[in-house]
Amino acid sequence: MNPNDVAGQAGPKILSARFGRKDGHRLPVYEQEGGYTALRKVLGGMQPDEVTALVKESGLRGRGGAGFPTGTKWGFVPKGAEQVYFFVNADESEPGTFKDRFLLDYDPHQTIEGTIISCFAVRANLGFIYIRGEFGWLIDRVQKAVDECYAAGYLGKNILGSGYDLEMIVHKGAGAYICGEETGLINSVEGRKGQPSIKPPFPAVSGFLKKPTIVNNVESVASVPWIINNGAAAYRAYGTEKSPGSKLFSVSGPVKRPGVYEIPLGMPFRTFFEDILGGMADGEELKAVIVGGSSVPVLPADEIMACNLDYESLGSAGTMLGSGGMIVIPKRCDMVELIQVLMHFYWDESCGQCTPCREGTGWLHRLVKKLRRGEGTAEDLERLEHVCAGMAGLTICPLSDAAVMPMRSFLDKFRGEFEALIQDQAPVAASSRWPRGERE
C-alpha cells in the first residue's frame, strides 16, 4: 500500500502524527518527537488515581466499539487488588475496520507508551497486547518495539527509576472474530477456546486468572499519552460535549480516497465524505453507508448525509459509531447479496454457546440464501424478523445482536430489494417452508 494514499492527513494529530512516515515506528524518532515524555511525567510524580482521574476528565470513550468511558472503566478495579492485568485489544476483526493496524504499524511506540501508562493507572504489573493472528507481519513489528522498550528501560523492573515494574507480552491470536470480545479474549489468553463468559462478574473485578483485568482497544490507549501531555481540557477542545477528542475512521468502498483518517468527533458526514474522501470514485454513486463496522445498522445515503460523526448524532439516527469502520456502499450493489455476505460471517464466527446465536445466525443466512435463490415467500420476510426477535439481547455476548443489527436495518431500509425477490407462489405445507437441514 502507498501510505500517503491511505493515511489521512486532515484534522488533529493526536493519533496519526506519524502515519505514512517511513521511520515513525522507530524509538529514536518517537523520542525526538516527544515520545515517552508522558510516561516520564506519570512516573515522575503522578499517583495512579491521578492518571485515572485525568483520563476520566478528558472524556475519552473506548474506541473498540461500545464507547464506554475509559477512565470510568479503570475506576472499577477494586482498591487494594493484589494482582491486576491489562490487555490491549488488537484483535481488529470487525469487517470494515483497519485502523488499529495503522496505529501499530506506523506508530507502535505511541500505543506501547499508552499501555504502560494505562497499566500504571490500574496498578497492573503484566500487560498483554493481543494481536489477531492474521497480522503476522505486524506482530513482529510490535514485538521489536517492545524489545526496544525493554532495552531503553521503559519496560521491566524499576522503570525509569520509579520503582514501578511492568512486563509486556505480545500475544498472537489464531483466527477467531469472537476473541475480540473482551471475555473471549481473556479466555483465549488463558489457553482456552475464545468463548465469551457471562457478565457479571465483569473483567475489571474478575477476569484473567480470576483477577481484576482491564481490556482496552488500541486506539483508546494510544490516545492516553497525548492526554497526559496536553491535559484534559486540550483534548476536550476537539469533538463535542459527549464525544470529546478525535477518532480514527477506516474507510472502505469505492470512494476517491479510501484509507484511515483522524478527525475531530462531531464532523458532519457530508464534510468528511466530500472534502476528505473526495466523494465517490468515478462512475460510482452513493447508496448507503455502514458507519461503524459491519455490526451497526446501515443508513441510506440521505440519512447518513444528515448525520454528524459522533456518538450522539449517529445514535439518534438509529445507528452507532462503533469501531469507526466505515463501509461505503455504491448504487450498483445488491443489498440482499451484501447481507448474505454478512450473515455468512456471523454464522461462521458464532462461538456456538448460546442457542439463539448459534441457530439464529444459521437461520438468517439460510433464509437470505433462500430468497436469493428465488424460492422465498412473503412469510420468509416475516421469519427473518421473527428470528431476529429471538436473537437480540438474549445471549452471553453481543455477537448475536451484532448480526441482528445489520439484518434488521437492511430489511427495514431496503425492503423493496427483498420483496423484489419474492415469487408469487401457491402456499406450501408449513413443514416444508423452513429451509431446514441445509448446511451450505
Next chain:
Amino acid sequence: MTQPMEDTAGFALSPGALARIDALAARYPTKASALMPCLWVIMDELGWVPPSAIDLLVEKLSVTHARVNEVLTFYTMFRETPQAKYTLQVCHNISCHIMGSKPLIAHMEQKLGIKLGGRTSDGLFQIEGAECLGACGMGPCLQLGRHLYENVTPARADALLDSLRKGIVPRADTDREGVD
C-alpha cells in the same frame, strides 16, 4: 535436555523450537496460558500440528489432551493436517466483496482448476475464503501466510501464482523487511 522430537510420520521439532516452548511456558503466568503461543511455535516450524506435538504440549504445559484439542480446533489458523505448499486466503467479506473479491475468486478458481476450499493435485496451491483480513480499504486482498497482498486484480493474482510456481514469494504490501 531437549531431544528433537520424532513423529511417526517423520516430523521433528528442532531443538530451537523446543527451547522456545520451554521459554514460553516460563514467561506466561501459568503454563496453560502459554498454549496458544506454543501451538504457534509448532505451526511456524511444521505448518501443522501433528499428534506427537499435541502429546508434547500435554507434557510440557501440564494440560489435558482435550484442552489442547479444543484450542487446536477452535482457531481457524491452527491446522491439524498438513497443508498445501501455498495456502492463499482470499477475503470474501463485505468491503472486499464490494471492491471485487467475487470475480477475483472466480478467476483464481478457474486459473487453478479448483474450487474455494480445494487443493491442486500437485499439493502446491490451496485457496480458501477468508473473513475480513483488516485491509478493507485496500481490497480485494489475499493473504499467504504472513504476506498480505492488497488491491489484488486478476492480473496481479496471475503474477503472484506464476511467481509462486517458480518458488518465489513476491514482495507483499505489508512486508516490512528491508524498509526498516
